[in-house]
Amino acid sequence: MNTTNSRYSLAFPNPKPILGMLHLSGGTAAQKLDIAKQELADLRGGGVDAVVVENYFGDKDDVRSVLEWLEGKYPDLTVGVNVLHDHRMAFELARQFRINFIQMDSVAGHLDPVADLDFAEELQALRGQVDAALLGGVRFKYQPVNSGRTEEEDLLIGQGRCDAFVVTGTATGEETDIAKVERFRSVVGNDFPLLIGAGMTVQNAAAQLAVADGAIVGSYFKDTHVDTGRVLAAHVHELMHEVETARSQAAPREGALR
Secondary structure, three states: OOOOHHHHHHHHOOOOOOEEEOOOOOOHHHHHHHHHHHHHHHHHHOOOOOEEEOOOOOOOHHHHHHHHHHHOOOOOOOOEEOOOOEEEEEHHHHHHHHOOOEEOOOOOOOOHHHHHHHHHHHHHHHOOOOOOEEOOOOOOOOOOHHHHHHHHHHHHHHOOOOOOOOOOOOOOOOOOOHHHHHHHHHHOOOOOOOEEOOOOOOHHHHHHHHHHEEEOHHHHHEOOOOOEEEEEEEEHHHHHHHHHHHHHOOOOOOOOOO
Protein backbone atom coordinates (compact mmCIF):
# COMPACT_ATOMS: atom_id res chain seq x y z
CA MET A 1 0.00 0.00 0.00
CA ASN A 2 1.43 3.38 -0.90
CA THR A 3 1.95 6.36 1.44
CA THR A 4 -1.15 8.16 0.17
CA ASN A 5 -3.50 5.32 1.03
CA SER A 6 -1.69 4.65 4.31
CA ARG A 7 -2.50 8.19 5.45
CA TYR A 8 -6.12 7.73 4.53
CA SER A 9 -6.38 4.33 6.22
CA LEU A 10 -4.76 5.64 9.39
CA ALA A 11 -7.26 8.49 9.56
CA PHE A 12 -10.28 6.32 8.66
CA PRO A 13 -9.91 2.71 9.83
CA ASN A 14 -13.66 2.03 9.58
CA PRO A 15 -15.21 1.11 6.24
CA LYS A 16 -17.21 3.84 4.50
CA PRO A 17 -16.64 6.51 7.18
CA ILE A 18 -19.14 9.29 7.83
CA LEU A 19 -17.65 12.70 8.62
CA GLY A 20 -19.97 15.12 10.43
CA MET A 21 -19.63 18.86 9.92
CA LEU A 22 -19.21 21.42 12.69
CA HIS A 23 -20.25 24.57 10.84
CA LEU A 24 -19.62 26.88 13.84
CA SER A 25 -22.95 28.69 13.87
CA GLY A 26 -23.84 31.18 16.60
CA GLY A 27 -23.91 34.89 17.26
CA THR A 28 -20.76 35.34 19.35
CA ALA A 29 -17.49 33.48 19.71
CA ALA A 30 -18.67 32.01 23.02
CA GLN A 31 -21.97 30.89 21.48
CA LYS A 32 -20.18 29.28 18.53
CA LEU A 33 -17.99 27.26 20.90
CA ASP A 34 -20.95 26.22 23.06
CA ILE A 35 -22.96 25.12 20.01
CA ALA A 36 -19.96 23.24 18.62
CA LYS A 37 -19.59 21.37 21.93
CA GLN A 38 -23.24 20.30 21.90
CA GLU A 39 -23.21 19.38 18.23
CA LEU A 40 -20.06 17.36 18.73
CA ALA A 41 -21.73 15.45 21.55
CA ASP A 42 -24.70 14.68 19.29
CA LEU A 43 -22.48 13.60 16.41
CA ARG A 44 -20.37 11.37 18.64
CA GLY A 45 -23.43 9.94 20.34
CA GLY A 46 -24.93 9.10 16.96
CA GLY A 47 -21.86 7.19 15.86
CA VAL A 48 -20.19 9.33 13.22
CA ASP A 49 -16.61 8.33 12.43
CA ALA A 50 -15.08 11.81 12.35
CA VAL A 51 -15.83 15.53 12.58
CA VAL A 52 -14.76 18.39 10.34
CA VAL A 53 -14.24 21.76 12.03
CA GLU A 54 -14.97 24.39 9.39
CA ASN A 55 -15.34 28.18 9.31
CA TYR A 56 -18.60 27.89 7.38
CA PHE A 57 -20.41 30.35 9.65
CA GLY A 58 -17.56 31.18 12.03
CA ASP A 59 -14.12 32.58 11.28
CA LYS A 60 -10.57 31.32 11.62
CA ASP A 61 -10.43 32.28 15.31
CA ASP A 62 -13.54 30.17 15.94
CA VAL A 63 -11.88 27.17 14.28
CA ARG A 64 -8.84 27.62 16.49
CA SER A 65 -11.03 28.00 19.57
CA VAL A 66 -12.77 24.67 18.92
CA LEU A 67 -9.47 22.92 18.24
CA GLU A 68 -7.96 24.34 21.44
CA TRP A 69 -10.94 23.05 23.40
CA LEU A 70 -10.72 19.66 21.71
CA GLU A 71 -6.98 19.24 22.24
CA GLY A 72 -6.33 16.37 24.65
CA LYS A 73 -10.00 15.36 24.71
CA TYR A 74 -11.56 12.32 23.02
CA PRO A 75 -8.39 10.52 21.85
CA ASP A 76 -10.63 8.14 19.90
CA LEU A 77 -12.15 10.98 17.86
CA THR A 78 -10.94 11.52 14.30
CA VAL A 79 -10.67 15.29 13.80
CA GLY A 80 -10.42 17.19 10.55
CA VAL A 81 -10.24 20.84 9.61
CA ASN A 82 -11.32 22.85 6.59
CA VAL A 83 -10.38 26.52 6.62
CA LEU A 84 -12.30 27.95 3.71
CA HIS A 85 -10.26 30.25 1.46
CA ASP A 86 -7.08 29.70 3.51
CA HIS A 87 -5.48 26.28 3.10
CA ARG A 88 -2.25 27.58 4.60
CA MET A 89 -4.04 28.17 7.88
CA ALA A 90 -5.39 24.62 7.79
CA PHE A 91 -1.88 23.21 7.53
CA GLU A 92 -0.67 25.58 10.25
CA LEU A 93 -3.40 24.28 12.57
CA ALA A 94 -2.47 20.69 11.67
CA ARG A 95 1.05 21.42 12.86
CA GLN A 96 -0.23 22.83 16.15
CA PHE A 97 -3.06 20.46 17.07
CA ARG A 98 -3.97 16.79 16.77
CA ILE A 99 -5.50 16.87 13.30
CA ASN A 100 -6.08 13.59 11.48
CA PHE A 101 -7.08 15.08 8.14
CA ILE A 102 -7.41 18.32 6.22
CA GLN A 103 -10.15 19.05 3.71
CA MET A 104 -9.49 21.40 0.78
CA ASP A 105 -12.28 22.30 -1.60
CA SER A 106 -9.98 22.18 -4.62
CA VAL A 107 -6.58 20.65 -5.30
CA ALA A 108 -6.65 20.86 -9.11
CA GLY A 109 -8.52 22.63 -11.87
CA HIS A 110 -9.32 25.88 -10.10
CA LEU A 111 -6.22 27.84 -11.16
CA ASP A 112 -4.74 28.88 -14.48
CA PRO A 113 -1.70 26.83 -15.54
CA VAL A 114 0.89 29.38 -14.38
CA ALA A 115 -0.62 29.86 -10.92
CA ASP A 116 -1.15 26.11 -10.66
CA LEU A 117 2.59 25.46 -10.88
CA ASP A 118 3.23 27.58 -7.79
CA PHE A 119 0.24 26.05 -6.03
CA ALA A 120 1.45 22.50 -6.68
CA GLU A 121 4.92 23.27 -5.34
CA GLU A 122 3.53 24.94 -2.23
CA LEU A 123 1.03 22.15 -1.57
CA GLN A 124 3.72 19.50 -1.81
CA ALA A 125 5.84 21.39 0.73
CA LEU A 126 2.90 21.87 3.09
CA ARG A 127 1.96 18.20 2.95
CA GLY A 128 5.51 17.28 3.85
CA GLN A 129 5.15 19.18 7.12
CA VAL A 130 2.20 17.20 8.51
CA ASP A 131 1.06 13.61 8.90
CA ALA A 132 -2.61 14.43 8.28
CA ALA A 133 -4.41 12.93 5.32
CA LEU A 134 -5.60 15.40 2.70
CA LEU A 135 -9.12 15.18 1.26
CA GLY A 136 -9.30 17.28 -1.88
CA GLY A 137 -11.81 18.42 -4.44
CA VAL A 138 -11.83 18.58 -8.23
CA ARG A 139 -14.83 20.23 -9.91
CA PHE A 140 -16.06 20.89 -6.35
CA LYS A 141 -19.16 22.98 -5.58
CA TYR A 142 -18.68 26.74 -6.02
CA GLN A 143 -15.11 26.28 -7.32
CA PRO A 144 -14.09 27.80 -10.67
CA VAL A 145 -12.55 25.79 -13.49
CA ASN A 146 -9.59 27.73 -14.89
CA SER A 147 -7.06 25.06 -15.78
CA GLY A 148 -7.93 24.71 -19.45
CA ARG A 149 -7.64 20.96 -18.96
CA THR A 150 -10.21 18.23 -19.22
CA GLU A 151 -11.88 16.82 -16.14
CA GLU A 152 -9.88 13.62 -16.55
CA GLU A 153 -6.59 15.51 -16.72
CA ASP A 154 -7.43 17.50 -13.59
CA LEU A 155 -8.45 14.32 -11.77
CA LEU A 156 -5.17 12.59 -12.58
CA ILE A 157 -3.20 15.64 -11.46
CA GLY A 158 -5.29 16.01 -8.31
CA GLN A 159 -4.87 12.33 -7.51
CA GLY A 160 -1.18 12.98 -6.99
CA ARG A 161 -1.88 15.89 -4.66
CA CYS A 162 -4.23 14.36 -2.08
CA ASP A 163 -5.21 11.12 -0.35
CA ALA A 164 -8.90 11.05 -1.35
CA PHE A 165 -11.36 13.05 -3.42
CA VAL A 166 -14.52 14.64 -2.04
CA VAL A 167 -17.18 14.71 -4.76
CA THR A 168 -20.12 17.14 -4.79
CA GLY A 169 -22.81 18.56 -7.01
CA THR A 170 -23.00 22.29 -7.60
CA ALA A 171 -24.33 23.46 -4.21
CA THR A 172 -24.45 22.76 -0.47
CA GLY A 173 -27.14 20.22 0.36
CA GLU A 174 -27.60 19.27 -3.28
CA GLU A 175 -27.50 15.53 -3.91
CA THR A 176 -24.23 14.40 -5.44
CA ASP A 177 -24.82 12.80 -8.82
CA ILE A 178 -23.87 9.12 -8.68
CA ALA A 179 -22.94 9.33 -12.36
CA LYS A 180 -20.29 11.92 -11.43
CA VAL A 181 -18.88 9.61 -8.75
CA GLU A 182 -18.77 6.75 -11.25
CA ARG A 183 -17.10 9.02 -13.79
CA PHE A 184 -14.42 9.93 -11.26
CA ARG A 185 -14.03 6.24 -10.36
CA SER A 186 -13.41 5.32 -13.98
CA VAL A 187 -10.44 7.71 -13.99
CA VAL A 188 -8.84 7.18 -10.56
CA GLY A 189 -9.52 3.46 -10.17
CA ASN A 190 -10.88 1.39 -7.30
CA ASP A 191 -8.05 1.88 -4.85
CA PHE A 192 -8.35 5.67 -4.56
CA PRO A 193 -11.02 6.77 -2.04
CA LEU A 194 -14.00 8.86 -3.18
CA LEU A 195 -16.20 10.51 -0.55
CA ILE A 196 -19.64 12.00 -1.11
CA GLY A 197 -19.36 15.67 -0.18
CA ALA A 198 -22.94 16.90 -0.22
CA GLY A 199 -26.56 15.84 -0.23
CA MET A 200 -26.48 12.46 1.54
CA THR A 201 -29.83 11.55 3.12
CA VAL A 202 -31.51 8.52 4.62
CA GLN A 203 -33.20 7.96 1.28
CA ASN A 204 -30.05 7.90 -0.85
CA ALA A 205 -27.37 6.70 1.60
CA ALA A 206 -27.43 3.08 0.46
CA ALA A 207 -27.19 3.96 -3.24
CA GLN A 208 -24.43 6.50 -2.69
CA LEU A 209 -22.36 4.28 -0.42
CA ALA A 210 -22.62 1.48 -2.96
CA VAL A 211 -20.35 3.51 -5.25
CA ALA A 212 -18.49 5.80 -2.81
CA ASP A 213 -16.10 5.08 0.05
CA GLY A 214 -17.76 7.33 2.64
CA ALA A 215 -19.35 10.75 3.01
CA ILE A 216 -19.18 14.16 4.60
CA VAL A 217 -22.57 15.09 6.04
CA GLY A 218 -23.67 18.54 7.14
CA SER A 219 -27.18 19.60 6.15
CA TYR A 220 -28.96 16.29 6.75
CA PHE A 221 -27.84 16.16 10.38
CA LYS A 222 -29.45 19.56 11.07
CA ASP A 223 -32.90 19.90 12.65
CA THR A 224 -34.14 21.57 9.45
CA HIS A 225 -32.06 19.41 7.06
CA VAL A 226 -30.62 22.77 5.93
CA ASP A 227 -27.12 24.07 6.67
CA THR A 228 -28.43 26.98 8.78
CA GLY A 229 -30.00 24.64 11.34
CA ARG A 230 -28.56 22.90 14.39
CA VAL A 231 -27.40 19.29 14.59
CA LEU A 232 -30.25 17.10 15.84
CA ALA A 233 -29.29 13.84 17.54
CA ALA A 234 -32.28 11.99 16.08
CA HIS A 235 -31.19 12.82 12.54
CA VAL A 236 -27.67 11.57 13.26
CA HIS A 237 -28.98 8.26 14.62
CA GLU A 238 -31.40 7.95 11.71
CA LEU A 239 -28.76 8.35 9.02
CA MET A 240 -26.12 6.27 10.81
CA HIS A 241 -28.62 3.40 11.07
CA GLU A 242 -28.90 3.44 7.27
CA VAL A 243 -25.13 3.70 6.96
CA GLU A 244 -24.59 0.64 9.16
CA THR A 245 -27.06 -1.29 7.04
CA ALA A 246 -25.28 -0.20 3.87
CA ARG A 247 -21.91 -1.17 5.36
CA SER A 248 -23.13 -4.64 6.26
CA GLN A 249 -24.56 -5.23 2.81
CA ALA A 250 -21.76 -3.72 0.73
CA ALA A 251 -19.50 -6.09 -1.13
CA PRO A 252 -15.94 -4.76 -1.46
CA ARG A 253 -15.08 -3.64 -4.98
CA GLU A 254 -12.21 -5.50 -6.58
CA GLY A 255 -9.00 -3.67 -5.70
CA ALA A 256 -10.76 -1.32 -3.27
CA LEU A 257 -9.20 -0.19 -0.01
CA ARG A 258 -11.99 -1.82 1.95
